[in-house]
Amino acid sequence: MLTALLALCLAASAIAAEPPRRLVSTAPSITEILFALGLGDRVVGVSEYCRYPEAARRKPRIGSYLAPNPEVILAMRPDIVFVEEVNARALAMLPAVGFRKVELRHRSIEDVYKSIDIIANAAGVPAAGARLRRQLQEELGRIQARTRDLPKRRVLFLVGRNPGTLQGMIAAGSGTYIDELIRIAGGINAVGDAGPAYPNVSLETVLGRNPEVIIDRGDMAQESKQSAAHEASVRALWRSLSSLEAVKHGRIHPVSDDYWVVPGPRMVEAARALARFIHPEAGL
């Protein structure tokens, strides 16, 4: 009896010492970090919205970002479930039934760095975490250095808009991930003094603030590549406001990539794209 118990304890400690093998992610930003850390093979479940990298699309789904399905997650027998603050409440029961839950927050660039450390440590690959973090910091630092002495241009970044019109415009305001990227890329947010994080902005405000660069992620039905015809139609929409500096200088940029709304390792790509939009002359 005693030996049996002892054997069981030994077995249990042996299991605990092994690095966690079965990882579940409930948010696109977490999935991207896991793959960037080289842990893609260990990922056994991702959310409906996890579409990057390509390999993530072939992973089993655990429900949507806002409503992950606890039963599906339990059936995957995960070693660790990584959750974001938004969906943490839906999965509050995990620890009570013996599953390890690691909660993360992805609102800012600093949050992404912290998450990389937390995820890398939890998964037993701290060296890879430190490497990824340093690499991202260096690349963002390089972009920032290149744009530091260039004129700061006023940037309007739209994250929402009624399809085909300049109505229902929702901009990225202060304190958002996009706002941070704009600063790194050598711009200033044209509506950075607004109260809400994602303010509705009127046509009047846009005309009055007169942005020099407009990045329009406005009426993207799908978060994927858009057609050239669609891009042309978005530019045509803005051309009616001929008094805008952004229109005069042809700095209207329709975008659709999802890295604009997924804070994660692709923030370098986002910052570089933004720097090219804001300072095309810098040759970044």
Add this chain to the structure above:
Amino acid sequence: MAVDSSPATRSRASASLATPRRFTIAILSSLGLLLAVLALAPLIGSVPVNLGAALAGRSPDAEILFQARLPRVLLALLAGGALAVAGVLFQALLRNPLATPYTLGVSSGASLGAVIAIVTGLRAAFHLPGVWVCAFAGAFLTLALVIGAGRSAGRISAFTLLLAGVSVNAICIAVVLFLQYFSSLAQSFAIVRWLMGGVEPISYPALAAIAVLVGIVVVYVFSQARNWNLLSVGETWGASRGVSVQRLMMGGYLSASLLTGAVTAITGPIGFVGLIVPHALRILLGPDHRVLLPCAFLAGAAFLAVCDTAARVILSPADVPVGVVTALLGGPFFILLLRRRGPGV
């Protein structure tokens, strides 16, 4: 207000009818209010405008005043007037003081249409923004559905309309939530903001088209004011005085829905205007529909334009959802009015 044709009700009904003098005063003061708002609202905004420069056509003052601000004020006026008239009509039609332009599902139908346009990314249909077209189609289908479901033996009644409308409303909201559940985060965001409602500048041809539509419907509604007075005493009373109750109700229902649908398709649902303006006016002016309907149009227009002006400036450069302002500004005002008039209204 139950069906009631006792002598007491009748004498009260005739006593509350407006005299020509009161009629003139009420209309002129509402009109004065509207004109004052029309003159002042375009001068206030999130960015200062040099009026001289704007009139001389200099950029960007001219664009801000004539492309962004004036059309928005005009749309707020039209929408506010239409919603307030629709509110009076629905309250009279359903004999329910809590009825609003949205009670019978027209706005939920419009919302469903708009959500479909947002989710599918429909940019344009018939050379109009996709959201407008789908929202208007949604409102129209809801109307047809409610009439289809609420008619029995070729007649509509307040009771069956209410039940059918509330059911269709619930179904539309359920489908909206279902679609939102499957939409991407960005779409979900756009949907929530649309459902908050808001007045935004639209092109002058579009404004003119809505003005014509609202104008025709509103004039027809005004012409029926006497019949609504008779009906408000009771269905039998109205019928015995020569009112075709069925025709009046159907006409009122179609008019109110058309007003609500056309406005909601463009602005999204804006709460409170259709509830608070009619009741405030009933307290101030009495229940005579010959005064109530035109004053509701004028005062509703002024009220929404004032609220939208506040929405433009209080959190500038951010826009506040106008429905928040209508409730925050109108609610306390209405309570004050109730308190001062005391019981018996």
